[in-house]
Amino acid sequence: MNTSRIECVGIVGAGTMGNGIAQACATKGIRVVMVDINEAAVAKGIATVSSSLDRLIKKEKITAQDKDAALALITGTTSFDELKVAQLVIEAATESEPLKVKILQQLDGLLAPETILATNTSSISITKLAAATQRADRFIGMHFFNPVPMMALVEIIRGLQTSDDTHDTVKAMAERLGKTPITVKNAPGFVVNRILVPMINEAFFVLAEGLATPEDIDAGMKLGCNHPIGPLALADMIGLDVCLAVMNVYFAEFNDSKYRPCPLLKEMVAAGFLGRKSGRGVYTYC
Numbered sequence: 633m634n635t636s637r638i639e640c641v642g643i644v645g646a647g648t649m650g651n652g653i654a655q656a657c658a659t660k661g662i663r664v665v666m667v668d669i670n671e672a673a674v675a676k677g678i679a680t681v682s683s684s685l686d687r688l689i690k691k692e693k694i695t696a697q698d699k700d701a702a703l704a705l706i707t708g709t710t711s712f713d714e715l716k717v718a719q720l721v722i723e724a725a726t727e728s729e730p731l732k733v734k735i736l737q738q739l740d741g742l743l744a745p746e747t748i749l750a751t752n753t754s755s756i757s758i759t760k761l762a763a764a765t766q767r768a769d770r771f772i773g774m775h776f777f778n779p780v781p782m783m784a785l786v787e788i789i790r791g792l793q794t795s796d797d798t799h800d801t802v803k804a805m806a807e808r809l810g811k812t813p814i815t816v817k818n819a820p821g822f823v824v825n826r827i828l829v830p831m832i833n834e835a836f837f838v839l840a841e842g843l844a845t846p847e848d849i850d851a852g853m854k855l856g857c858n859h860p861i862g863p864l865a866l867a868d869m870i871g872l873d874v875c876l877a878v879m880n881v882y883f884a885e886f887n888d889s890k891y892r893p894c895p896l897l898k899e900m901v902a903a904g905f906l907g908r909k910s911g912r913g914v915y916t917y918c
Contacts, residue, residue, distance in 0.1 A: 643657075643667065649724045649776060651681050665707045678706060715743065723739070724752040739765075740765040753775065754775060758773040773790075787816050787824060788803050790815065832863045832867045834863075868913035
C-alpha cells in the first residue's frame with residue numbers, strides 16, 4: 633500500500649498518546665477518526681490537541697488558521713464503526729495485553745481486509761498481538777514517543793508475520809508525519825524502552841536506598857549524562873503505572889532478576905501516586 637492511499641488514520645484511545653498521534657496526523661493534512669470509550673474522554677482528547685496547538689501559535693510555529701484546519705480534520709467519536717473509513721488504524725489504549733487483544737480483535741472483525749492495523753504498545757509482543765487477529769501480515773508496531781508532536785522518533789516493530797509491504801508502508805507513513813523511524817525486531821520493550829525503563833527502575837532503587845534526594849538524582853543524570861530530564865521526573869511524565877507495567881512485562885518475559893520492579897515503584901503505584909496525571913508521583917504537581 634502506498635502512503636498516498638492513506639487518506640484517513642483511525643486512532644483508538646484519546647489519551648496522551650492517542651491525541652498526540654491525532655495532532656501529528658492532522659497537522660500534516662491527514663484526516664483522523666479518534667475513538668474512546670465515552671464522550672468525556674473524546675472531548676478531553678480534542679481539548680488537549682487544541683491547547684497544544686495554542687502553544688505552537690504562541691511560539692509562532694503555526695497560525696490560528698493552521699490550528700483551525702488541523703482541528704477540522706479530527707473527528708472524535710465513541711463509535712468503532714466510524715473507523716471503517718480508515719486505511720490505517722493505530723491502537724493507543726492502556727498498556728494492558730488483555731485490553732489490547734480485545735480491542736484488536738474487535739477492530740479486526742470490523743475493518744476492511746486491506747486495512748493495516750498497528751499498535752502503539754511500548755512493551756507487549758507484536759508477534760503475540762498479531763496472532764490474535766486474522767491479519768497478522770498487516771499488523772505492526774508503530775511506537776510513538778511522548779510528547780508525540782515534539783518527539784521525532786517512531787519505532788517500527790515487525791512481528792514475525794509482518795509483511796514487507798506493511799513495514800514499508802508504515803515506515804513511509806511515519807516519514808510523512810515528519811518523524812524519523814527506526815526498524816526494530818520484536819522483543820520486550822523493543823530498543824528505547826528496553827534501555828530506558830530499567831534505568832528509571834534503577835533510579836527508584838537509588839531513591840529507595842536513600843542515596844540522594846529525587847532532585848539530586850535527577851540533577852546528577854541531567855548534568856552527568858547530558859539528559860534533558862532526570863529519570864524520576866521522566867517517570868512522573870510517563871506515568872509510574874506505565875513504568876511498572878513495562879517492568880512487569882520484562883520480568884515475566886525474560887525471567888531475569890535484573891528486571892525486578894523496585895518495591896518503592898510498586899508501593900507508589902498502589903498508593904495512586906502515578907505522576908503528573910494524578911497530581912502526585914515522585915514530585916507533587918498543582
